Amino acid sequence: MKTPVEGFSKLSKAEKIDWIAQNCTKDPKTSKQLLEQYWNTDPKVQKLHDEFIENTISNYYLPFAIAPNFLINGDYLAIPMAIEESSVVAAASKAAKFWMERGGFKAEIIGTEKVGQVHFIYNGDTKKLSDFFDRVKPKLLKSVSSITQNMEKRGGGINNIQLRDLSDKIEGYHQLHCTFETLDAMGANFINSCLEQFAKTLREQAISFEAFTEEEKNIEVVMSILSNYVPHCLVKAEVSCPISDLGNSDMPAEAFAKKFVRAVNMAKVEPYRAVTHNKGIMNGIDAVVLATGNDFRAVEAGVHAFAAKDGQYSSLTHAKIEDGIFRFWIEVPLALGTVGGLTSLHPLVKLGLEILQNPSAKELMQIVAVAGLAQNFAAVRSLVTTGIQKGHMKMHLLNMLNQMGATENEKKQLVEYFKSHTVTNASVKEALEKIKK
Numbered sequence: 001m002k003t004p005v006e007g008f009s010k011l012s013k014a015e016k017i018d019w020i021a022q023n024c025t026k027d028p029k030t031s032k033q034l035l036e037q038y039w040n041t042d043p044k045v046q047k048l049h050d051e052f053i054e055n056t057i058s059n060y061y062l063p064f065a066i067a068p069n070f071l072i073n074g075d076y077l078a079i080p081m082a083i084e085e086s087s088v089v090a091a092a093s094k095a096a097k098f099w100m101e102r103g104g105f106k107a108e109i110i111g112t113e114k115v116g117q118v119h120f121i122y123n124g125d126t127k128k129l130s131d132f133f134d135r136v137k138p139k140l141l142k143s144v145s146s147i148t149q150n151m152e153k154r155g156g157g158i159n160n161i162q163l164r165d166l167s168d169k170i171e172g173y174h175q176l177h178c179t180f181e182t183l184d185a186m187g188a189n190f191i192n193s194c195l196e197q198f199a200k201t202l203r204e205q206a207i208s209f210e211a212f213t214e215e216e217k218n219i220e221v222v223m224s225i226l227s228n229y230v231p232h233c234l235v236k237a238e239v240s241c242p243i244s245d246l247g248n249s250d251m252p253a254e255a256f257a258k259k260f261v262r263a264v265n266m267a268k269v270e271p272y273r274a275v276t277h278n279k280g281i282m283n284g285i286d287a288v289v290l291a292t293g294n295d296f297r298a299v300e301a302g303v304h305a306f307a308a309k310d311g312q313y314s315s316l317t318h319a320k321i322e323d324g325i326f327r328f329w330i331e332v333p334l335a336l337g338t339v340g341g342l343t344s345l346h347p348l349v350k351l352g353l354e355i356l357q358n359p360s361a362k363e364l365m366q367i368v369a370v371a372g373l374a375q376n377f378a379a380v381r382s383l384v385t386t387g388i389q390k391g392h393m394k395m396h397l398l399n400m401l402n403q404m405g406a407t408e409n410e411k412k413q414l415v416e417y418f419k420s421h422t423v424t425n426a427s428v429k430e431a432l433e434k435i436k437k
């Protein structure tokens with residue numbers, strides 16, 4: 001980019017494309033063609049996507065895939081996943097099939113509580129603030145009644161508001177710590193609207209609270225925002241089977257079970273391993289979160305905070321062997337929605353939810369947790385048996401061949417060849433050159 005641009009957002013889409021192609025790419029004509037090639041052929045669908053965000057110039061595709069045969073609480077589901085990493089969907093499908101033959105996944109909701117906070121500074125008498133809060137709490141709740149009435153009709157709303165004193169950390173720092181039940185909505189807009197109204201009411205009421213001095217009346221609201229840390233919006237998913245059912249061609253059942261538990265325990269005690277272990281879990285979680293139009297950044301932030309809740313970053317999954325039974329489970333906080341946001345706007349998200357039989361938010365939490373557990377099972381199983389590269393490179397083979405310019409026929413031959421040979425960059429290159437000759 002040679003010069004800054006002013007008023008970019010006010011340019012038309014064509015002008016934006018022109019500007020970016022001319023100023024930031026080597027071959028403007030080809031760049032423009034590429035951007036247009038990724039437009040949806042239906043102008044109405046394209047407009048919908050254009051309007052999701054500001055300054056849209058094209059679409060960024062990710063594969064939308066299906067991992068079938070998930071047996072969850074007795075029901076079969078095919079799970080849609082949006083992800084670019086070659087081996088993730090294959091691994092999820094393999095784990096789903098493995099556990100389908102061993103009773104499937106069990107999942108349960110532990111809690112659905114969401115959190116939001118009004119952060120404010122109050123420098124004054126603590127007892128007076130607490131009296132003020134007791135007095136003002138019903139008024140806070142009343143002030144949001146127009147926002148909460150629909151949610152309340154459906155059984156949700158505000159669970160509680162607490163006054164928190166954090167002045168030992170920052171001078172005068174206090175919070176209204178609020179908890180919510182947002183049912184099938186992720187609830188970010190609902191929560192933030194309530195919080196901003198709470199903040200306004202808090203300030204207004206403080207000004208007329210007789211017991212406050214002039215300084216105490218002047219509460220400074222710093223911000224009002226939901227928290228993506230939702231340790232009580234929690235779901236558990238698990239699998240179990242007799243150890244003897246775990247046998248596979250790579251390793252005897254008992255040795256496998258022990259090694260698997262050991263691998264999970266390593267992730268529990270050692271953060272370097274825990275981060276990668278949990279990354280594997282997030283391969284499954286994010287892919288379903290994305291395919292169902294949910295906010296994967298919120299989920300990521302909340303999940304990793306949860307993984308560190310005991311003071312050290314640790315595994316989200318747990319495994320043990322008890323009385324000859326292998327048990328493997330995950331507990332993970334997931335603030336998800338199946339209404340609102342992109343869920344009814346993005347055509348593929350709508351289809352993704354339909355494929356999942358239009359789940360409630362609670363059901364989606366269970367599905368997503370299962371996807372994370374399945375993914376972790378597949379990854380750890382590979383790691384402790386064959387090593388991860390065997391399966392991963394096999395799945396990556398097509399990417400490599402595409403990159404090397406292989407024809408369809410060459411790809412077909414080489415996929416066959418590499419069923420019994422080790423895939424590495426060098427071996428694929430060599431085999432392709434041989435065929436081409």
Ligand code: MEV
Pocket residue numbers: 085276277278279280281283379380383388
């Ligand atoms: C790769 O995307 C994920 C893994 O690294 C996860 C793990 O190590 O458990 C294979």
